[in-house]
Amino acid sequence: MSTxxxxxxxxxxxxGHQCTVNLRLQKxxxxxxxxxxxxxxxxxxxxxxxxxxYPSEETIYRQGGAATMLRVVVAGNVKLVYHTTEGxxxxxxxxxxxxxxxxxxxxxxxxxxxxxxxxxxxxxxSIRLNDFRKIMDMYSSVAMGVLDITTDRLxxxxxxxxxxxxxxxxxxxxxxxxxxxxxxxEETSRGLLIQLxxxxxxxxxxxxxxxxxxxxxxxxxxxxxxxxxGRQWIAIKEKPVLLQISAES
Amino acid sequence: MSTxxxxxxxxxxxxGHQCTVNLRLQKxxxxxxxxxxxxxxxxxxxxxxxxxxYPSEETIYRQGGAATMLRVVVAGNVKLVYHTTEGxxxxxxxxxxxxxxxxxxxxxxxxxxxxxxxxxxxxxxSIRLNDFRKIMDMYSSVAMGVLDITTDRLxxxxxxxxxxxxxxxxxxxxxxxxxxxxxxxEETSRGLLIQLxxxxxxxxxxxxxxxxxxxxxxxxxxxxxxxxxGRQWIAIKEKPVLLQISAES
DNA sequence: CGGTATTTTGATTTAGCTCAACAGACGTGG
DNA sequence: CCACGTCTGTTGAGCTAAATCAAAATACCG
Numbered sequence: 001m002s003t004x005x006x007x008x009x010x011x012x013x014x015x016g017h018q019c020t021v022n023l024r025l026q027k028x029x030x031x032x033x034x035x036x037x038x039x040x041x042x043x044x045x046x047x048x049x050x051x052x053x054y055p056s057e058e059t060i061y062r063q064g065g066a067a068t069m070l071r072v073v074v075a076g077n078v079k080l081v082y083h084t085t086e087g088x089x090x091x092x093x094x095x096x097x098x099x100x101x102x103x104x105x106x107x108x109x110x111x112x113x114x115x116x117x118x119x120x121x122x123x124x125x126s127i128r129l130n131d132f133r134k135i136m137d138m139y140s141s142v143a144m145g146v147l148d149i150t151t152d153r154l155x156x157x158x159x160x161x162x163x164x165x166x167x168x169x170x171x172x173x174x175x176x177x178x179x180x181x182x183x184x185x186e187e188t189s190r191g192l193l194i195q196l197x198x199x200x201x202x203x204x205x206x207x208x209x210x211x212x213x214x215x216x217x218x219x220x221x222x223x224x225x226x227x228x229x230g231r232q233w234i235a236i237k238e239k240p241v242l243l244q245i246s247a248e249s
Numbered sequence: 250m251s252t253x254x255x256x257x258x259x260x261x262x263x264x265g266h267q268c269t270v271n272l273r274l275q276k277x278x279x280x281x282x283x284x285x286x287x288x289x290x291x292x293x294x295x296x297x298x299x300x301x302x303y304p305s306e307e308t309i310y311r312q313g314g315a316a317t318m319l320r321v322v323v324a325g326n327v328k329l330v331y332h333t334t335e336g337x338x339x340x341x342x343x344x345x346x347x348x349x350x351x352x353x354x355x356x357x358x359x360x361x362x363x364x365x366x367x368x369x370x371x372x373x374x375s376i377r378l379n380d381f382r383k384i385m386d387m388y389s390s391v392a393m394g395v396l397d398i399t400t401d402r403l404x405x406x407x408x409x410x411x412x413x414x415x416x417x418x419x420x421x422x423x424x425x426x427x428x429x430x431x432x433x434x435e436e437t438s439r440g441l442l443i444q445l446x447x448x449x450x451x452x453x454x455x456x457x458x459x460x461x462x463x464x465x466x467x468x469x470x471x472x473x474x475x476x477x478x479g480r481q482w483i484a485i486k487e488k489p490v491l492l493q494i495s496a497e498s
Numbered sequence: 499c500g501g502t503a504t505t506t507t508g509a510t511t512t513a514g515c516t517c518a519a520c521a522g523a524c525g526t527g528g
Numbered sequence: 529c530c531a532c533g534t535c536t537g538t539t540g541a542g543c544t545a546a547a548t549c550a551a552a553a554t555a556c557c558g
Contacts, residue, residue, distance in 0.1 A: 061438045082411045090411045094406045105396045135391065143392045144385065147354045155362045157406040158341055160332055164413040165457030166337045169546070200505060208414030210547060215506055231504060231555050418514070449537060459515055464537055480523055480536055499558100506553070513547090521538070528531085 019051035019074055019123040027074045028125070033145025035043040045135060053179050060116040060124065067106040067142060073097050076122025079198055080114045081205075091205035093153070094119065094196065096184065103246040115202040121198060164198045164208050167246075172207040174216050175246035177227065190228050191237035199232050268300035268323055268372040276323045277374070279347040282394025290487065294384060298374040309365040316355040318375040322346050325438025326445055328380050329363045330454075332495050340454040343368065343445065345433065353381060353395050393480060397473070415493075421456040426476065430485045440486040448481055456466050457462035 002154050028034055028046055037045065051074065054060065060071070063083060080101060083089040092114055095101060101116055104131055136143040165174050177194075185192040204214040218234075221227045226238040236242065277283055286294065300323065303309065308354055309320070312332060322344050329350060332338040337493045341363055344350060350365055355378055385392040412421050426443075434441040453463040467483075474489040485491065 013557080072503095082407055082410065083416055088415045090407075090414045092407055094409070103400065105393065105400045113407070119526070123360065133393075137389045140389060140392060143389060143396065144354065144382075147396050147399060150396060150403060151352065151354045154399060154403045154406060157403060157410060158339075158362070160410055160414065161341070161406060161457075162331045162333065162339045164410065165454075166333055192455045205348045205414075209412070211505085212507085213546060215504095216546095460537085461516080461539085462514060465514095465539080468538070478537095502555100502557085503544105504553105506551100508551085509549085511546105511548075513545095514545075515535090515542105517543080518540085519538105520540100521536100523529075523534100525534085526532090 019053060022122065023123075024049070024051060024125060027097055028072065030065050031072055031100065032098075032149060033100075033142045035145070036141035037139065041139070048131045049127045050137070052124050052126065054118045054122045055125060056118055056121050058118045060118065061102070061112050063113060063115040064111050065156075067103045067110045067112045068100045068129055070129055070132045071101060071116075071127075072100045072125045074123040074125055075155075076124075078116055078117045078122060078124070079202075080116055081113050089205055090208070091202055092157075094180070094184070100146075100149070104129075104136070120130055142157060169209045169213055170217050170220075171246045171248075172209070173203065173214060174221075174242045176203065176207050176230040177221075177236060178233065178239055178243050178246060180234075185236065188235065190235040192239060193235040194233065197232040200233060203234075250278040260475045262373055263352050268302060271324060272372075272427065273298070273300060273374060277321065279416075280349065281398060282349075284389045284394070285390035286388065290388070294419070295314045297380045297384070298376045301373050301375065303371045303373060305367055305370050305445075307367045309367065310351070310361050312364040314360060315361050316352045316359045316361045317378055319349060319351045319353050319378055319381045320365075320376075321349045321373055321374045323372040325373075326368040327365055327371060328375070328451075329365055331363050338454055339457070340451060341406075346431055349398070353378075353385070353399075355431075418456065418458045418462055419466050419496075420495045421458070422452065422463060423470075423491045425452065426470075426485060427488055427492050427495060429483075430488055434485065435483065436473075441488060442484040443482065446481040447483060452483075457459075 003135075025042065025046055026234045028049070029042055034042060037141065053066075054076070060078065061069075063081075064160070076095055076099060078095040080092040080095070081089045082092050093101075103110065103112060136146065165177060167175075180194050180196070181199070184194045184196045186195045187193075199211075200214045201211040202217065204211045207214070218227065218229060221242070222229065224241075226236070226241050228235045229235060259263055272281040272297055274291065277298070282397050283291060283294065298321070303325070309327065310318075314329075324346055327344045327348075329341040329344070330338045335364060342350075352359065352361060385395065412424060416424075429443050429445070429447070430441045433443045433445045435444045436442075448460075449463045450465065451465075453460045456463070467476065467478060468493070471478065473490075475485070475490055477484045477486060
């Protein structure tokens with residue numbers, strides 16, 4: 001019955017980028033709230049940033065720590081985790097190049113509300129919050145851009161609340177897969193490959209279920225030929241069907 | 250066993266305020282993101298707003314409708330609901346005087362992401378989004394204030410995701426009661442009365458459970474003398490204990 | 499070719515949902 | 529002011545989705 005996949009193959013290996021100046025500028029230019037800036041302005045802004053290279057699975061900052069920096073992903077992936085006093089963690093978001101994190105509006109004394117850690121090797125730019133606030137004051141387009149993104153995240157977050165409150169696990173997972181595919185999907189021979197090492201536990205933490213239940217449902221999807229997956233990777237074969245499952249009756 | 254409460258009593262009757270100019274100015278001045286404005290600036294801003302008076306249980310706008318206005322509660326309470334295509338609704342937030350709602354960053358073509366309806370009689374100020382955007386461009390303190398609040402809401406929202414993912418209903422309800430008490434609580438002879446008509450169903454929709462389960466747990470709290478409640482009202486007698494329940498082991 | 503972490507699968511338990519009936523509270527009209 | 533009707537809240541019983549506990553199987557690393 002179980003036609004097992006054999007090979008890991010197309011592992012989403014992210015190259016150990018060095019954060020070259022060119023790459024920095026290019027990525028900063030991609031950040032939505034810097035779009036409006038001229039090349040010259042962008043260069044000035046860039047000077048305020050410091051680049052850091054992290055290995056995989058490294059904690060960048062911890063929930064509750066003093067919030068001092070705003071960061072932008074240049075390469076690699078970062079996950080934001082909200083954790084209880086116990087071990088329980090909730091995976092709030094997975095970020096890719098061009099996304100920011102770290103509480104842009106924080107005032108002195110504020111703390112980070114989540115823990116950020118790298119999911120892969122990553123290159124991260126940081127700017128002191130003071131400096132970033134000056135930039136927002138100077139360029140209202142930046143402030144508006146940040147507001148836009150924050151609003152988007154609020155809406156995502158609210159949608160997730162709705163899902164947690166009203167949908168069964170199967171639909172939540174189907175939805176999560178579609179969302180991940182849209183954000184991280186890359187067309188390959190196996191289907192839309194989610195370019196991101198993602199364990200069953202990670203997936204479970206994204207939809208608020210246990211790793212076992214997540215596994216069971218993934219098996220189900222696999223039997224129906226909707227996905228292919230192996231250790232830490234998932235490829236979507238039938239996105240439309242998953243979308244339909246997530247929404248049906 | 251069940252020592253029933255008898256009277257409804259201190260119903261949170263909100264007076265049918267007329268939105269007098271004075272009240273408007275006063276309340277606008279209370280809105281966090283207008284704090285920095287001078288009296289003169291505030292008056293100018295005030296001119297851009299239109300006041301509307303709503304009866305109880307009235308829909309102000311619907312999820313999916315074109316987003317054109319930003320609104321501020323002057324008096325009364327408004328609830329934000331996220332609803333499924335089916336009847337299921339999630340109660341996202343309950344607002345009181347001084348709070349805004351309605352997607353400040355929306356661009357033309359955007360829609361409201363939630364439905365807003367009055368919980369009590371209410372007086373609401375509205376401003377066209379275009380006008381509000383001009384104000385944000387002009388006064389960066391306003392933009393920053395909006396960002397602050399949006400960030401707060403995002404954090405609340407994320408905390409709620411965490412609760413839904415990891416806490417049992419009892420703790421979620423205990424937490425919700427404490428939060429409501431902090432926001433709407435008013436010291437009375439019965440304890441901290443939550444000044445807001447709030448049904449079991451509302452409470453259930455706030456924590457993602459069924460009205461029956463909410464009722465059962467409230468009965469339990471009542472037996473332990475932590476709360477008193479009747480039809481559509483709740484008073485907290487032992488906030489510290491509830492807080493403890495929401496966090497324990 | 500092992501060794502280890504991840505994933506799968508099974509068995510059992512349980513929190514919370516659903517369905518259902520009832521009771522108390524409130525409003526209303528006689 | 530009382531009787532009635534309706535809406536909200538309470539309580540019970542059974543059911544089910546999903547958690548938990550426990551092995552086994554597999555995938556990937558070196």
